[in-house]
Amino acid sequence: MGKCVLKFLTEGKSRLLLLALAILMVSGCFSDRKSESASHVTTERAPADTLHYEIKQFKAFSPYLSGTEMEVDSTIFTARYPVFEAEINDLVQQAIFIDGESKVEQVSDSFLGGFNEYAEEQIDAGNEAFHTWFKHQDSKVILNEGGILTLQTAINDYTGGAHGMEIELWFSFDVPAKKRLALTDLVADTTQLLQIAERRFKKMENLSDTASYGSSYFFDNENFVLPENFGLTKDGLLFHYNPYEIKSYAEGPTTLVIPYSALLDVLTEKGRKLFDGLSDKT
Incomplete structure (x- = not known):
């Protein structure tokens, strides 16, 4: 979860200020490049195993910030996952989008949408130091040989409470048979x-x-x-x-x-x- 320190120029914090700060956070504090927008996807080549695939990386931020006059924080969603040819993508989709989604943007929209509703409720109630959230999802190819494809999806998230939650989900597939192994x-x-x-x-x-x-x-x-x-x-x-x-x-x-x-x-x-x-x- 990204964090930066800003000095407020005014005592009152309006929604317009929140929006302006969000733009600053995305373009400055959270970005490796000045031109990066609120959501971003990158691609990297994966090792040459049995099946060819690429690694996609995605990140997105909520426009709502939380904090004090000296420190603000934002909610973030990130994902890293392999992309295969279409037929294999259809096979392994359940291992990457575990709640039935078909695209990473759907996962991001669902998570950030939930936070945005919470943030609006807090702002309307006059609470501008509410908890921010985070969700990081990382799907890795663990085994890719002998007709077997194993994926591990690790999810680390926080949506309030005493602590966040970290889980690992494992999926193995019989590639020639195009099925998940029981x-x-x-x-x-x-x-x-x-x-x-x-x-x-x-x-x-x-x-x-x-x-x-x-x-x-x-x-x-x-x-x-x-x-x-x-x-x-x-x-x-x-x-x-x-x-x-x-x-x-x-x-x-x-x-x-x-x-x-x-x-x-x-x-x-x-x-x-x-x-x-x-x-x-x-």
Whole structure:
């Protein structure tokens, strides 16, 4: 969230002053270039993996500022995401625009529109030092080989309250089949997978094989569960628990990776073929 310090020239702060300050913020404090507008998109080349793609970057600001006579702040939305050829874009759109949008501008408009309504309410009430918001979204290509495409979308946002929120969402796709992979596409015996995963989880958390989870974890009835949030990586099958899923916010997220070598007995035929297609297996 960008921030700059300005000295107000007048004691009264009107909407016209807010608008003027917004222009200054966009053109000066928040911009790497003098000509940059309130929203901006840039493109960079990505490494040459199996599928060709480019990286797009987008940022936009709210025109409403908040602050005191010495300091003002603005709300910002940023996004970084890969762009493939049209057919692959259609396939992975759900991994980048997680609320069903089709364009980054729709995500930006929704977020900034919500803030703008809040800001107008605060200004009308005479409160000009209200909280500003931010939302940063970063979608990365984690795996792009052997017919598998894995994307990780990390979202860090704040819309008021004691703290913001950070989440990671994982998506893996079977590129030749043009479909998102479900866990049952890969694993034939989910009961045995759960046992394998729990053993590795307890080892990672420094718990004995017979230790209970107690109040330290949010497992219902102390029964270990895997999150629906998973992805295929070069290191293995990854499961990611976001904050509040099994631990408090202060303890942060938890990521569990199970090497493919530990899964050989539970894989489907499709899972074996996909894993065999990876150049690096553990």
